[in-house]
Amino acid sequence: MELISPTVIIILGFLALLLFFQRKNLRGPPCIRGWIPWIGAGFEFGKAPLEFIEKARIKYGPVFTVFVMGTRMTFVTEEEGINVFLKSKEVNFELAVQKPVYRTASIPKDTFFTLHEKLYVTIKGKIGTMNLYQLTGQLTEELHEQLEKLGTHGTMELNNFVRHLLYPVSVNILFQKGLFPTNERKIREFHQHFQAYDEGFEYGSQMPECLLSHWSKSKKWLLALFEKNIPGIKTYRSAKDNSVTLMQTLLDIIEMERNEENSPNYGLLILWASLSNAVPVAFWTLGFVLSHPSVHKTIVEGISSVFGTAGKDKIKVSEDDLKKLPLIRWCILETLRLRAPGIITRKVMKPVQILNYTVPSGDLLMLSPFWLHRNPKYFPEPEVFKPERWKKANLEKNAFLDGFMAFGSGKYQCPGSALGIAGASIKNKPCSQPSGDDYLGEGKEDIEFINNYKECRVRNAQTPHCGDLRERVYLVRMILDFLGKVAFEGLGERLD
Numbered sequence: 001m002e003l004i005s006p007t008v009i010i011i012l013g014f015l016a017l018l019l020f021f022q023r024k025n026l027r028g029p030p031c032i033r034g035w036i037p038w039i040g041a042g043f044e045f046g047k048a049p050l051e052f053i054e055k056a057r058i059k060y061g062p063v064f065t066v067f068v069m070g071t072r073m074t075f076v077t078e079e080e081g082i083n084v085f086l087k088s089k090e091v092n093f094e095l096a097v098q099k100p101v102y103r104t105a106s107i108p109k110d111t112f113f114t115l116h117e118k119l120y121v122t123i124k125g126k127i128g129t130m131n132l133y134q135l136t137g138q139l140t141e142e143l144h145e146q147l148e149k150l151g152t153h154g155t156m157e158l159n160n161f162v163r164h165l166l167y168p169v170s171v172n173i174l175f176q177k178g179l180f181p182t183n184e185r186k187i188r189e190f191h192q193h194f195q196a197y198d199e200g201f202e203y204g205s206q207m208p209e210c211l212l213s214h215w216s217k218s219k220k221w222l223l224a225l226f227e228k229n230i231p232g233i234k235t236y237r238s239a240k241d242n243s244v245t246l247m248q249t250l251l252d253i254i255e256m257e258r259n260e261e262n263s264p265n266y267g268l269l270i271l272w273a274s275l276s277n278a279v280p281v282a283f284w285t286l287g288f289v290l291s292h293p294s295v296h297k298t299i300v301e302g303i304s305s306v307f308g309t310a311g312k313d314k315i316k317v318s319e320d321d322l323k324k325l326p327l328i329r330w331c332i333l334e335t336l337r338l339r340a341p342g343i344i345t346r347k348v349m350k351p352v353q354i355l356n357y358t359v360p361s362g363d364l365l366m367l368s369p370f371w372l373h374r375n376p377k378y379f380p381e382p383e384v385f386k387p388e389r390w391k392k393a394n395l396e397k398n399a400f401l402d403g404f405m406a407f408g409s410g411k412y413q414c415p416g417s418a419l420g421i422a423g424a425s426i427k428n429k430p431c432s433q434p435s436g437d438d439y440l441g442e443g444k445e446d447i448e449f450i451n452n453y454k455e456c457r458v459r460n461a462q463t464p465h466c467g468d469l470r471e472r473v474y475l476v477r478m479i480l481d482f483l484g485k486v487a488f489e490g491l492g493e494r495l496d
């Protein structure tokens, strides 16, 4: 009997090894599929996404896939995966968001791809450094106007209070001065529909609209509002300086490149992008400051030393004033760290290698700024609100701390980050409905609320109350003024 020659054995052995390593490298990350076809792990994931991610990371390791609503979402939680997310040419932002954009704002795929880059560049320019001064002025003016309307009587749920300020301020600045309703009933309707739309946004971005009737009703209400007002927005000119708003500039592009039928849809998208983030960041900044008495005291003392005694109306804040009060800027950044958006996403266009796994094309690559900001390597004692950690950041040069990603990253990083800080997502925002009873006799303990937040990180949080508005309105005003100033005059520059 003829024996197989040693050369053939070596070649066969070599091929077997090659095949073994190839198979190993083609292995996808561990996949959590749930047990319901198509829906997959949708229900568990949807209930508390951030907790789901953290538990899965502990059980399955730094890279894992979750199958939800027919979609494979691969989460990266450590260095190597994060680097792929941030730097690989094989992952794409537009492909990842096109479907959610279609579902939530009914913008067709071809329109989205044709317009996206142009609109992005325009937004960045319009609310970047060149227009900072004008926007800061408008922001301060609108804030003062709205604060005056709200008065200083009684106490109000803090979250509700921030909404009552920032909804009109953002709408009037980004779309058209005076667009926000002034009639009680219409204001209530706006609040109701925007909140329903915002709270259902995650589901709306993943599920067919016909399964979400309540959410769909609010979406239609908001679209109808824009449909009715687009002609007015187009022709509006500022009485002061004839300037045009961000939405007007975007409408020019939309109508030149396509036709006007998608204008209301873009109105809705910009409305959501701005408010859904700006409101919670403003709310949490105030919440954290109010619940840390020593920080609160130092800020108030600092404000008094720079601007004189409390109660002075219409203070104009300059860059020099800001430099004397760094704690306020640190508080905003520390709030952004602790309450950053839960997840950002990219689509894998060609298979990418992460650790020993191959993530296949078609997967959504997911990164959680919320959890990244809780990595002790970047942020020691990560759960603690420590504004002073920002002392190390070179904010003069508009540099954040390493590992900070509240505004996403790369080519399509948030174009409204500057304005966002000004107002301020699975958003880590409180989700309670306004009580309907705006003025609530006694304020509740903010500290208790903030400390309990961990337990109800994603949903169902109760909001703290302002305490006595008469005492606090001055601080609120200052912080909101500052949010605007910091945003525009400080961090805004890094966008350009």
Ligand code: HEM
Residues within 6 Å of the ligand: 093, 120, 123, 270, 273, 274, 275, 277, 278, 281, 340, 341, 344, 345, 405, 406, 407, 408, 409, 410, 412, 413, 414, 415, 416, 417, 419, 420, 421, 422, 423, 424
């Ligand atoms: C503090 C508040 C804000 C936070 C935390 C925030 C965060 C983010 C994040 C994480 C992204 C995704 C970036 C990525 O995937 O890399 C994003 C995108 C975006 N943000 Fe913001 N944002 C804020 C405020 C605003 C404001 C005020 C606007 C106003 C116009 C805005 C407009 C947008 C738009 C249009 C996009 C999509 C960009 C694109 O299509 O390329 N954001 N934001």
